[in-house]
Amino acid sequence: MKCSVYIATSADGYIATNEGAVDWLHSAGNSDADMGNNPDMGFSAFMAAVDCMVMGRKCMETIASMNLTPEQWPYGDTHIVVLSNTVKEPPENLMGKVEMFSGDITDLVKGLANKGFKHAYIDGGSTITSFLNLKLINEMTITRAPVLLGSGIPLFGKLDNPIKLVNSKAIAFANDFVQVKYDVKYP
Amino acid sequence: MKCSVYIATSADGYIATNEGAVDWLHSAGNSDADMGNNPDMGFSAFMAAVDCMVMGRKCMETIASMNLTPEQWPYGDTHIVVLSNTVKEPPENLMGKVEMFSGDITDLVKGLANKGFKHAYIDGGSTITSFLNLKLINEMTITRAPVLLGSGIPLFGKLDNPIKLVNSKAIAFANDFVQVKYDVKYP
Numbered sequence: 306m307k308c309s310v311y312i313a314t315s316a317d318g319y320i321a322t323n324e325g326a327v328d329w330l331h332s333a334g335n336s337d338a339d340m341g342n343n344p345d346m347g348f349s350a351f352m353a354a355v356d357c358m359v360m361g362r363k364c365m366e367t368i369a370s371m372n373l374t375p376e377q378w379p380y381g382d383t384h385i386v387v388l389s390n391t392v393k394e395p396p397e398n399l400m401g402k403v404e405m406f407s408g409d410i411t412d413l414v415k416g417l418a419n420k421g422f423k424h425a426y427i428d429g430g431s432t433i434t435s436f437l438n439l440k441l442i443n444e445m446t447i448t449r450a451p452v453l454l455g456s457g458i459p460l461f462g463k464l465d466n467p468i469k470l471v472n473s474k475a476i477a478f479a480n481d482f483v484q485v486k487y488d489v490k491y492p
Numbered sequence: 493m494k495c496s497v498y499i500a501t502s503a504d505g506y507i508a509t510n511e512g513a514v515d516w517l518h519s520a521g522n523s524d525a526d527m528g529n530n531p532d533m534g535f536s537a538f539m540a541a542v543d544c545m546v547m548g549r550k551c552m553e554t555i556a557s558m559n560l561t562p563e564q565w566p567y568g569d570t571h572i573v574v575l576s577n578t579v580k581e582p583p584e585n586l587m588g589k590v591e592m593f594s595g596d597i598t599d600l601v602k603g604l605a606n607k608g609f610k611h612a613y614i615d616g617g618s619t620i621t622s623f624l625n626l627k628l629i630n631e632m633t634i635t636r637a638p639v640l641l642g643s644g645i646p647l648f649g650k651l652d653n654p655i656k657l658v659n660s661k662a663i664a665f666a667n668d669f670v671q672v673k674y675d676v677k678y679p
């Protein structure tokens with residue numbers, strides 16, 4: 306199964322403040338810019354290409370805290386698995402929308418593949434780092450907001466070994482966000 | 493005086509390993525790629541645009557450890573100031589090439605401007621962070637090598653406040669390095 310990252314960070318690589326806040330992301334950049342035919346910087350095209358999603362507990366809790374209406378829900382009917390060894394049930398407003406999973410990530414990925422899933426969207430800093438260390442991430446799209454936070458929760462955690470990236474692509478959008486794409490090449 | 497950053501990092505934002513090593517930088521990317529008429533990714537054009545340089549002690553020591561020949565020296569006859577409150581003399585192989593400075597950065601920048609310097613190249617993680625906190629950096633060029641190190645010395649340290657970036661530009665080179673440019677906008 307193909308595993309892809311699609312995530313936003315600050316220009317200095319943080320996915321949230323130390324308190325977990327992401328409001329800086331929504332206020333970053335030039336919101337008056339003409340984004341042409343790509344107002345969401347490729348997110349809907351990316352969502353159309355995946356058929357399942359794996360995220361960490363913190364990522365789920367951030368989404369739950371947004372109290373999204375059905376119209377605001379960004380993941381369509383994509384099958385979502387949330388990793389947690391401690392939380393057994395999702396928050397009330399995500400009931401029926403996500404499935405909790407506790408255990409081995411490699412087993413999870415095999416299980417999803419056995420169920421017919423082809424392409425997973427991997428989300429959340431700790432989850433992405435775990436997948437990278439298991440050599441499970443195939444490609445990454447990182448959209449960097451034009452702001453230096455100076456501190457926060459970094460996208461990438463400690464890796465067991467350096468990881469080589471290939472097939473780099475980059476675009477600066479009119480709103481001053483910069484998006485880079487890489488394929489991941491393991492030894 | 494205009495102050496510019498031009499620095500290389502890993503894709504996860506480190507300028508060196510925890511031990512200060514930068515060999516990963518020189519081995520990163522596709523060294524067989526055809527870089528066309530820009531083999532140095534804009535470095536010589538950048539050097540031609542600056543007339544002085546300010547770097548931190550660690551940055552100086554990294555350069556000293558390379559034992560560069562006159563042919564390898566990348567900074568031409570650019571006036572170089574090294575910040576250190578502890579080291580009073582440069583290493584022997586940098587004698588005559590750099591001037592040590594101890595004291596207030598704002599005074600240094602005023603002094604350089606008074607001497608007629610117009611455009612400073614600011615180098616080294618701690619130095620860049622200090623200049624950002626003093627609202628002295630005007631533009632940044634960050635060249636990200638296609639490798640995730642997973643740990644190391646980050647380019648950006650703790651900032652007093654978030655800093656907004658504007659006029660983003662991005663290019664992915666044939667060797668898979670990605671270069672981004674920003675102007676810095678202070679409140």
